[in-house]
Amino acid sequence: xxFAVIVFPGSNCDEDLYKAINLYTDEDVEYVxxxxxxxxxxxxxxxxxxxxxxxxLRSGALAKFAPIMKAIKEFAKEKKPIVGxxxxxxxxxxxxxxPGSLIRNEKMQFVCDTVDLNVVNxxxxxxxxxxxxxxxxxxxxHGEGNYYxxxxxxxxxxxxxxxxxxxxxNVNGSVDNIAGIxxxxxxxxxMMPHPERAMDALFGGVDxxxxxxxxxxxx
Amino acid sequence: xxxxxAIEIYDQKIYRQWGLLDEEYNLILKxxxxxxxxxxTGLFSVMWSEHCSYKNSKSLLKKFxxxxxxxxxxxxxxxxxxxxxxxxAVVFKAESHNHPSAVEPYEGAATxxxxxxxxxxxxxxxxxxxxxxLRFGExxxxxxxxLISEVVSGIGGYGNCIGIPTVGGDINFDKTYQSNPxxxxxxxxxxxxxxxxxxxxxxxxxxxxxxxxxxGRDGIHGATFASDEFADDKExxxxxxxxxxxxxxxxxxxxxxxLINEHSDWIVGIxxxxxxxxxxxxxxxxxxSNTGLILDLSKVPQSELAMTPYEIMLxxxxxxxxxxxxxxxxxxVIELFxxxxxxxxSIGEVTENRDxxxxxxxxxxxxxxxKALIDDVPTVTRExxxxxxxxxxKNQSQYIPEVKDLKTTIKxxxxxxxxxxxxxxxxxxxxxxxxNTIVKPGSDAAVVHVPNTNKALSMTTDCNSRYIYLDPxxxxxxxxxxxARNIVASGAKPLGITDCLNYGNPEKPEIxxxxxxxxxxxxxxxxxxxxxxxSGNVSLYNESNDxxxxxxxxxxxxxxxxxxxxxxxQSFKKDCxxxxxxxxxxxxxxxxxxxxxxxxxxxxxxxxxxQSEINNQNLVSKLIDNNLIASAHDLSEGGLITGLLxxxxxxxxxxNVELDMTDAQLxxxxxxxxxxxxxxxxxxxxxxxxxxxxxxxxxxxxNKKVNIKTxxxxxxxxxxxxxxxxxxxxxxxxx
Numbered sequence: 009x010x011f012a013v014i015v016f017p018g019s020n021c022d023e024d025l026y027k028a029i030n031l032y033t034d035e036d037v038e039y040v041x042x043x044x045x046x047x048x049x050x051x052x053x054x055x056x057x058x059x060x061x062x063x064x065l066r067s068g069a070l071a072k073f074a075p076i077m078k079a080i081k082e083f084a085k086e087k088k089p090i091v092g093x094x095x096x097x098x099x100x101x102x103x104x105x106x107p108g109s110l111i112r113n114e115k116m117q118f119v120c121d122t123v124d125l126n127v128v129n130x131x132x133x134x135x136x137x138x139x140x141x142x143x144x145x146x147x148x149x150h151g152e153g154n155y156y157x158x159x160x161x162x163x164x165x166x167x168x169x170x171x172x173x174x175x176x177x178n179v180n181g182s183v184d185n186i187a188g189i190x191x192x193x194x195x196x197x198x199m200m201p202h203p204e205r206a207m208d209a210l211f212g213g214v215d216x217x218x219x220x221x222x223x224x225x226x227x
Numbered sequence: 228x229x230x231x232x233a234i235e236i237y238d239q240k241i242y243r244q245w246g247l248l249d250e251e252y253n254l255i256l257k258x259x260x261x262x263x264x265x266x267x268t269g270l271f272s273v274m275w276s277e278h279c280s281y282k283n284s285k286s287l288l289k290k291f292x293x294x295x296x297x298x299x300x301x302x303x304x305x306x307x308x309x310x311x312x313x314x315x316a317v318v319f320k321a322e323s324h325n326h327p328s329a330v331e332p333y334e335g336a337a338t339x340x341x342x343x344x345x346x347x348x349x350x351x352x353x354x355x356x357x358x359x360x361l362r363f364g365e366x367x368x369x370x371x372x373x374l375i376s377e378v379v380s381g382i383g384g385y386g387n388c389i390g391i392p393t394v395g396g397d398i399n400f401d402k403t404y405q406s407n408p409x410x411x412x413x414x415x416x417x418x419x420x421x422x423x424x425x426x427x428x429x430x431x432x433x434x435x436x437x438x439x440x441x442x443g444r445d446g447i448h449g450a451t452f453a454s455d456e457f458a459d460d461k462e463x464x465x466x467x468x469x470x471x472x473x474x475x476x477x478x479x480x481x482x483x484x485x486l487i488n489e490h491s492d493w494i495v496g497i498x499x500x501x502x503x504x505x506x507x508x509x510x511x512x513x514x515x516s517n518t519g520l521i522l523d524l525s526k527v528p529q530s531e532l533a534m535t536p537y538e539i540m541l542x543x544x545x546x547x548x549x550x551x552x553x554x555x556x557x558x559x560v561i562e563l564f565x566x567x568x569x570x571x572x573s574i575g576e577v578t579e580n581r582d583x584x585x586x587x588x589x590x591x592x593x594x595x596x597x598k599a600l601i602d603d604v605p606t607v608t609r610e611x612x613x614x615x616x617x618x619x620x621k622n623q624s625q626y627i628p629e630v631k632d633l634k635t636t637i638k639x640x641x642x643x644x645x646x647x648x649x650x651x652x653x654x655x656x657x658x659x660x661x662x663n664t665i666v667k668p669g670s671d672a673a674v675v676h677v678p679n680t681n682k683a684l685s686m687t688t689d690c691n692s693r694y695i696y697l698d699p700x701x702x703x704x705x706x707x708x709x710x711a712r713n714i715v716a717s718g719a720k721p722l723g724i725t726d727c728l729n730y731g732n733p734e735k736p737e738i739x740x741x742x743x744x745x746x747x748x749x750x751x752x753x754x755x756x757x758x759x760x761x762s763g764n765v766s767l768y769n770e771s772n773d774x775x776x777x778x779x780x781x782x783x784x785x786x787x788x789x790x791x792x793x794x795x796x797q798s799f800k801k802d803c804x805x806x807x808x809x810x811x812x813x814x815x816x817x818x819x820x821x822x823x824x825x826x827x828x829x830x831x832x833x834x835x836x837x838q839s840e841i842n843n844q845n846l847v848s849k850l851i852d853n854n855l856i857a858s859a860h861d862l863s864e865g866g867l868i869t870g871l872l873x874x875x876x877x878x879x880x881x882x883n884v885e886l887d888m889t890d891a892q893l894x895x896x897x898x899x900x901x902x903x904x905x906x907x908x909x910x911x912x913x914x915x916x917x918x919x920x921x922x923x924x925x926x927x928x929x930n931k932k933v934n935i936k937t938x939x940x941x942x943x944x945x946x947x948x949x950x951x952x953x954x955x956x957x958x959x960x961x962x
Contacts, residue, residue: 017568018474020390024662057660059388062474118383118655149387149657205662210791211676212659 009227011037012050014080014096016071020058021094021204028204029054033220042074047083052223055080057094057149057202067110067152068098077103089133089223090196094150097188097198106191106198107165108157114181118151122212124176125187125201129169132190133226134197137218144215146201148179153200155182155189168192173199230535233262245272251605258599266585267593269537270600273503274510277767280604283733284765287743290750291760298723298759303515304425305346305499306416307761309722311787313680316420318352320762321360321413321688321783323727325769327468328381328410332374336381336410337471338545343414344391345499348480349548351424351487352416355663356675357386359396359412360688360727360781364405366644366960371400374408375652375961381471382412383655388473389480392664393656395673396688400644406771411727413783415686417677422487427496428512428520428551431579435509435522436557438564438571439479439547441530442505445469446543475546475569482567483548486560493556500547506540506600508549509575510583514601521584522575524592536585536592551577611743612736620697621832625814628821630890633935634942636821637868638952640894643820646865647956648876669877670797671713671861674788683788685719691864692777693818693829699741699778701833703748705898708840710784711756712861715844716901718793718851719786721756726763726782731775733767741778742767749780755837758784795851797860798877799904802929804857806882807913808922810843810900812867812892820865821894839920840899846918847901855905855913862900868893868935870902876950881932884925890939 013025022039029037040047047053061070071077084090084105092100100106113119122145127138138144157165162183165171173188180200188199203216231241242252245268255263255271263271277283293301299316300308306320324339340357347354359382364371386393391414428435446469486494496516498508505527513520524539534542552560557573564571578584583600585593630636640646653668665683666674672687689710695702711721726749731738753760769776788794799806816822817831850856862870867888875882886893904927905913914921931946 018388018477020388020477020660024660027662058390059474059477062388062472064474118387118657120387120654120657120659147659149659151387202659205659207662210665210794211662212664 009035009051009224010049011035012040012047012053013037014042014053014055014076015039016042016060016074018059018062019056019095021056021202022058024204025054025056028207028216028220032207032217033224035224040076042076044076045079047079051227052089053080053083055090055092055096055099057096060095060099067095068102071099072103081105084196087193087195091134092198093202093204094200097200098152100196100198105196106189107161108155110152111154111156112152113154119179120149121179122147123179123201126174126176128174129172132172132194134219134222135172136226137222143176145213146203146215147205147212148201150200154180155186157183165189172197173201230265230537233264236265236268237262242268242272245269246276247272251275254605258603259595266536266540267595269541270506270593270595273506273541274600275604279503279507281765282604283607283609283767284728285606286608287746290746292750292754293759293761295757295759298761299420299423301759301761302763305349307723307725308350308423309761310420311677311682314420315677315680316418317684317722317785318347318350318416318418319413319725319783319785320346321411321725321727321781322346322764323729323766324410324412325407325729325766328378329406329408331468332377333381334468334470336378337385338469339410339412340382340385341471341473341476341545342501343412344389344476344480345501345548347414347416348483349424349426349497349499350418351422352418353484354391354414354416355661356415356673356686357391357393357412358673358686358688358783359393359410360690361396361398362404362409362779363400365402366400368405371405372961378408378410379652379655385471385473387657389477390660392658392660394658394664394675395668395686398649398652401777403774403776407769407776409729409776409779411781413688413725415684415785422491424487424497426498426512427516428518428577429495429516430553431577432554433495433577434552434554434557434573435520435575436550436552436560436571437527437547437574438550438569440472440475440544441528441570442539442542443530443544444534444538444542447538447541469543469545471545478567478569479546479548482564482569486563490559493553493560495551495553497548497550500549502543504541504543510597510600512549512551513583513597517581519578519580519582519584519597520575521578521586524585524587526572526574528570528572536587540585609733609739610736611740613740614737617698620830623831626816626822626831627814628816628825628891628894633890633940634944638949639824640820640865640869641872641949641953642956643824644957644960646820646869648954649957650954651958665794666717666796672717674717674794681791683791683794685714685717685786685788686784687713688781688783689713690779690781691818692779694833695745695780696777697818697829697831698833699744700748701835703745703780704752704837705835706780706782707749707752707756707758708898709861709863710782711758711844714784714786715847716795716797716859716861718795719788720848721758721784721786723758723761724753724782724784726760726780728763728765729769729776729779729781730767731770738775745778745780755841793851795856795859797874798858799874799880799882799927800857800878802927804904804906804927805910805923806884806925806927807903807905808867808900808924809846809903809920810839811897811920812888812895812900813897814892815895815897819894819896835898842918843899843901843920847903850903850913850916853916855909855916856903857906858904860902862902864896866894866896872949874902875946876953879931879946881928881930881946882925883928883934885936886924888937890937893937
């Protein structure tokens with residue numbers, strides 16, 4: 009399986025995602041520059057965290073105009089898996105590939121911590137390996153991770169089981185404690201917590217491993 | 228507005244407004260054989276400021292040891308470099324940004340972080356961690372609250388965006404910092420030894436390429452500004468503060484690292500444009516290489532219209548670098564930066580004649596010998612005088628605190644801002660990006676993995692300025708000893724230090740004495756611990772309305788953990804582990820937290836024995852090397868009880884201890900002490916290795932209860948009860 013890690017100007021978790029695949033799985037991974045226009049040779053796309061374009065305007069707002077986004081939209085249409093983490097999640101909502109939006113944290117402050125998450129839906133291609141695990145711990149690090157959507161969207165998310173992760177304790181003010189969602193088709197995941205930072209007990213826990221393993225298992 | 232002529236500058240002594248003294252100006256007349264014009268006077272005024280020339284401090288800084296067999300680069304370049312084996316090196320430096328942060332705290336702190344990061348990657352290293360050492364006034368004051376929240380946001384805003392983890396530091400509060408906060412930023416990087424760069428400009432006709440952000444009018448005369456005192460009637464100094472753009476710096480960093488790692492044969496030298504911007508970076512490159520430069524300022528990318536040569540040269544716009552590029556590779560270098568959407572322009576070339584020549588709109592606007600600008604700065608030897616208080620402190624009998632109710636006093640101490648948890652502040656910093664962070668903020672020292680090795684770096688910042696105020700020499704020794712204690716407790720061996728030497732106005736003999744004495748103490752301790760000073764900076768004139776800060780030499784120390792298995796943390800690990808105290812506890816309350824709490828001030832003499840310090844540190848190192856301890860925590864502010872509770876809080880474990888001490892001694896700040904925990908399986912072997920100053924004092928228990936028995940009393944409470952005080956104190960005070 010071949011993973012693409014998209015690199016926008018200002019991405020800063022690209023290395024972490026690359027390491028997560030390269031050091032902790034047997035799969036291939038390559039960086040893909042935002043100026044590229046094709047994702048043909050890849051089986052999964054990972055959009056990293058960071059501050060693409062310096063968060064000018066709004067986080068993720070400028071990245072959606074980058075050349076690579078056309079290829080990402082094609083990739084999405086083909087129902088191939090896409091994971092957006094932190095700024096990657098923000099980019100996916102800005103690009104309209106996921107519903108809702110991510111606004112300033114309720115307390116108006118950046119938050120870096122390790123938090124407890126509920127794995128709400130274990131029947132996705134991103135979470136099947138979490139079977140039997142109700143609560144996991146993942147690091148968060150964001151200033152704009154407060155998930156917001158209107159009532160109608162929220163009902164739809166619930167009805168379609170698109171809510172994948174929720175915070176045990178709401179760290180940022182998100183609607184219904186939402187930490188990660190998929191699209192309706194279930195091939196795109198956006199989440200604020202960082203599974204790629206939890207691949208090794210030495211560094212930030214091991215609860216991120218199952219996410220990538222699920223994805224590989226369900227290829 | 229037209230610029231003053233050379234004659235007007237001379238006649239009306241206009242140079243004085245820029246901080247040049249009469250005798251310095253007269254020397255300049257002699258050095259260049261004529262009256263300098265407006266631009267030239269400007270160049271001299273910044274290059275001869277304390278900030279750039281260290282004229283007040285050079286003679287003292289010579290006392291620091293700064294060489295050793297693994298030292299690859301000592302002071303004098305962007306940052307110092309130490310060999311850590313495996314053909315890799317660690318690069319680190321700290322720098323103060325006190326004056327800008329007092330005036331414009333967000334940008335002042337942010338650009339302090341940005342500046343120190345540039346120093347690290349200009350050496351060819353990849354930055355892997357940031358730390359910061361902060362001093363503020365008493366937290367109850369609303370201006371202080373504003374400064375804290377803006378400085379912390381500025382540090383986070385820059386570090387989080389550029390994607391370098393902020394892993395550690397220290398924050399203290401005292402009234403002397405009320406109008407003059409200290410913001411000291413430190414950055415640590417790693418590199419392959421073969422890639423070391425220096426700020427050089429050699430090879431006639433090689434070109435000077437300007438890269439990064441455009442030059443604007445921000446920060447003009449920042450270096451001179453940093454070399455002056457504050458006064459309320461000078462609150463309008465806002466224009467001297469720079470504005471940071473971490474996104475731009477991220478691009479600049481990535482581009483420079485690519486250039487150095489893949490095309491080092493294209494370049495001769497690289498230097499950050501920091502204080503005094505274009506003039507300082509380029510003139511220093513020429514000075515170090517015994518060459519001259521000719522620069523055409525019309526080619527400098529500018530963000531504002533109609534900038535004068537004076538403004539272009541003195542601007543401290545951020546995120547800019549000067550690179551000396553081999554003349555045949557200029558095109559390739561410019562192309563490389565274009566790929567990152569960055570400006571890169573050749574603005575001049577290296578010349579043979581050792582003159583610094585500036586052209587603007589086809590006219591020569593400056594022509595000065597490089598040597599005059601950089602090397603001929605008259606060093607100043609200041610008068611020293613021991614302040615009266617020192618004698619009084621020495622003659623004073625030891626203050627013994629009266630602890631009326633032990634539990635209440637413990638709770639009160641934990642709520643003191645200097646002791647209380649800083650997590651509400653450091654949790655706004657991304658401490659994990661790059662996934663190398665092993666020990667996060669909140670420990671004695673932060674620990675960061677060296678990528679692609681089995682090694683890690685331990686790092687800390689430290690300075691108890693209350694001790695230095697009481698006795699600058701012993702206080703200086705303690706500052707280094709305590710930093711080393713932090714490093715050792717994490718499982719590392721100390722490698723070297725960087726420093727930010729923060730003091731008041733050196734023209735006052737008492738201040739200069741504090742400066743000289745504490746340098747003496749630091750130098751002495753550095754020799755003892757074999758930790759050379761490889762980089763650093765001096766920040767003087769930290770005064771506000773004639774009130775100087777406590778003398779505050781911040782020590783930034785880095786150590787090496789040669790095997791990841793040795794990484795040790797301060798937190799208690801499991802039920803029934805035995806708790807040992809290493810080191811002697813005496814009645815040491817001078818400058819302590821308990822003295823400050825109960826008397827509102829500090830006084831008295833200090834007690835410090837270097838040999839015990841070394842013995843105890845060596846013992847802890849040996850115990851860790853032999854895998855005999857489960858946790859190690861150094862004792863400092865707040866004494867034994869604070870150390871025990873900090874170790875218990877992390878994993879919410881309790882403890883039972885029985886101590887042959889008074890209640891007061893729980894708060895004693897005797898130096899050279901650690902608490903370690905030992906699994907009962909290792910008890911025998913541990914005690915065989917331990918020294919006669921190692922005391923079994925109790926054990927860890929897993930029911931969140933704390934039971935303390937002293938010679939005076941016996942108390943019990945739950946961890947949760949006091950943890951709330953400790954965690955909640957700063958958010959509560961900030962409201």
